[in-house]
Amino acid sequence: MDLVIRGGQLVDGSIADIGIAGETIVQIGGELSAPNEIDAHGKLLLPGGVDAHVHLSSPPIERSGPAWVDDFTSGSAAALAGGITTVGNMTFGAPGESLLQALERETAVARRASIADVFLHPVLASPDADNLAEIARLGSEGCSSMKVFLTNPHFNRDLDGHIEAIRRAGEAGVVSMLHCEDAATIAFATRQLVSQGKTSLRYFGESRPVIAEVVATQRALAIAELTGAPVYIVHLSSARALALCAVARARGLHVYVETRPLYLYLTSERLQTPEAGKFVGQPPLREHSDVDALWTGLRSGIIDTVCTDHAPWSLQAKLDPAHDIEHLRPGVENLQLLLPMLYSEGVRTGRISLSRLVELSSSNAAKLFGLYPRKGAIAVGSDADLVIFDPDLERTVTAAMLKSNVDYSVYEGWRVTGWPTVTIRRGEIVFRDDLVIGQAGSGQVLSCGRGGVL
Ligand SMILES: [Zn+2]
Structure with missing residues (x-):
């Protein structure tokens, strides 16, 4: 045994010592000794977070204008400081690249640069014959997911092809992650404005109204019903779309729902301020009634995951005075704050239980x-991805505390109680004393089993 963590409180409230050999948890409770020990008395012991939805820059793809400011190294640092040990990155193909080629290129980048463990979601740019043929192979290549944007005008133009792509994905054990805002509805609303x-x-x-999310969610649910394939709706934002998912789930469809922190803490009033650009995400911020519905969904179980959609820009890039409803940069930094804020605003307030927090x-x-259960569990045989979490540590969010390369946070000034003090990734202490000490290149690109089953 290499490392023992003593006295931490597990999610079920029990206190147990945890024994780690190499990268793996080998014993929970009983007599334990090892050359290295960490004292976790008075702290919670959580399984390392899995944030399935991030955007980390992956050269050599060049974008026009500024890029996301985090690569796999700085994004990992933010994740680990926030208790997230595994991230799922969206893999956009370069022009002419197939799904598998994009995965191969980004796998090499992540292996060199990442500290956190990584899994990858190839983005389906078009359901052409080559991509359709490759979808069947994704599962056997260790890829459990694929991303499809219903916001893309191509989606409606080749609906038939996209339905077939999602069907094939389901057959291959690949879950389709769907960005549910309808392109035609957005185009119409924008033209009117x-x-x-x-x-x-x-x-x-107003340029991306709730009805855009509703109609795309209806489409996603219809495809799930038609094909039997699992669909995972990313960053769901509205009460109306959530209600549709609840009905579909009750009817037995394989529908899974993700939301993101932005929609749990902030509302559309922010877009009426001079700094509106800071708060631009897609879908846009919604109303207080939507926030309430999402929290109810977190508690009831209709929402399955809270993932960041971490898409960090510099403040200057976000507040570009040339921005308008047709030209903007969506997305915010969030990786380091996901878990502390969900604990502070969810568990401490009694809105969700600690076990719900771990599930989400x-x-x-x-x-x-x-x-699972390699990740997402504190169990014998699981990877030793562990977070020692101080439930009473109170800090105020500042831009300076963030390990991300961003220079601002939409949550600056927020009082947050409950922070990771030590993060362990596969048996290695990678964050401690407010420092990320894991090395770039120590993260692994994970091979996934079948996706789309909870
Ligand atoms: Zn995203």
Whole structure:
């Protein structure tokens, strides 16, 4: 045995020592000794978080204009400081690249640069014959997921092809992650606003109304029913779309729901301020009634995961004065704050239990993407991905505390109680004393089992 963690409180409330050999948990409770020990008395011991939805920059793909400011190294640092040990990155293909080629390229980048463990979601740019043929092979290549944007005008134009792609994915044990906002609805709403001269970001919410999410969610649910394939709706934002998912789930469809922190803590009023650009995400911020519905969904189980959609830009890039409802940069930094804020705002307030927090931030994503029980569990034989979490540590969010390369946070000034003090990834202490000490290149690109089963 190499490392023992003493006296931490597990999710079920019991206190147990944990024994780690190499990268693996080998004993829970009983007599334990090892050359290295960590004292976790008075702390919670959580399984490392699994954030299935992040955007980390992956050269050599060049974008026009500025890029996301985090690569696999700085994104890992933010994740580990926040108790997330595994991230699922969206793998966009370079022009002309197939799904498997994109995966191969990004796997090499992640192996060199990542500290956190990684799994990858190839983005389906088009359901052409080559991609359709490759979808059947994704599962056997250790990939459990594929991303499809219903926001892409191509989606409606080749609906038939996309349905077939999602069907084949399901057959191959690959879950389709769907961005549910309807392209035609957004185009219509945007045209109306432009014709009225309402182009500033204060109209951003109206340019992507709830009905755009509703109609795309209905489409996603219809495809799940038609094909029997599992669908995972990313960053769901509204009460109306959530209600549709609840009905579909009750009817036995394989529908899974993710939301992200932005929709749990902030509302559309932010888009009426001079700094609206800071808060632009897709879908847009919604109303207080939507926030309440999402929290109810977290508690009831209709929402399966809280993932960040970490897409970090510099403040200057977000507040570009040229931005309007047709030209903008969606997304915010979030990796380091996901778990502390969900604990502080969810568990401490009594809105969700500690075991729900673990399901939402770790074990459900591990299951849905074919990584459980290697990830998402504190169990003998599981990877030793562990977070020693101080439930009473109170800190105020500042940009300076963030390990991400961002220079701002939408949560600056937020008082958060409950923070990781030590993060262990596969038996190695990678974050301690507020320092990320894991090395770039020590993260693994994981091979996933079948996805889409919870
Ligand atoms: Zn995303």
